[in-house]
Amino acid sequence: xxxxxxxxxxxxxxxxxxxxxxxxxxxxxxxxxxxxxxxxxxxxxxxxxxxxxxxxxxxxxxxxxxxxxxxxxxxxxxxxxxxxxxxxxxx
Numbered sequence: 149x150x151x152x153x154x155x156x157x158x159x160x161x162x163x164x165x166x167x168x169x170x171x172x173x174x175x176x177x178x179x180x181x182x183x184x185x186x187x188x189x190x191x192x193x194x195x196x197x198x199x200x201x202x203x204x205x206x207x208x209x210x211x212x213x214x215x216x217x218x219x220x221x222x223x224x225x226x227x228x229x230x231x232x233x234x235x236x237x238x239x
Contacts, residue, residue, distance in 0.1 A: 194220070196234045204235045 178184060196204065196216065203212035209231055216227040 194230060196230065200231070201234060204231055209235065 196212070197219070200212045200215050200219075203209070203215065209228075212231045212234075213224070213227045216222060216230055217224065220227070222230070
């Protein structure tokens with residue numbers, strides 16, 4: 149269906165090498181900036197901070213969205229979706 153496995157192995161190996169190189173660049177940039185790579189992980193960026201959560205609880209969703217956008221660089225829709233998910237009961 150996809151041809152020989154060797155034909156797939158080379159592009160996968162190249163992609164893995166590029167990802168490893170980018171990881172190294174990120175590690176060096178973080179080291180220069182004095183931050184840990186874990187501090188900028190996507191999972192951390194896509195969670196509300198305590199102050200953002202408090203704004204949501206106070207019904208100040210627009211303020212929370214502004215803070216999320218400023219902190220994460222997310223677009224309006226993505227930030228709104230994140231705040232809306234946090235504002236749902238049981239979240």
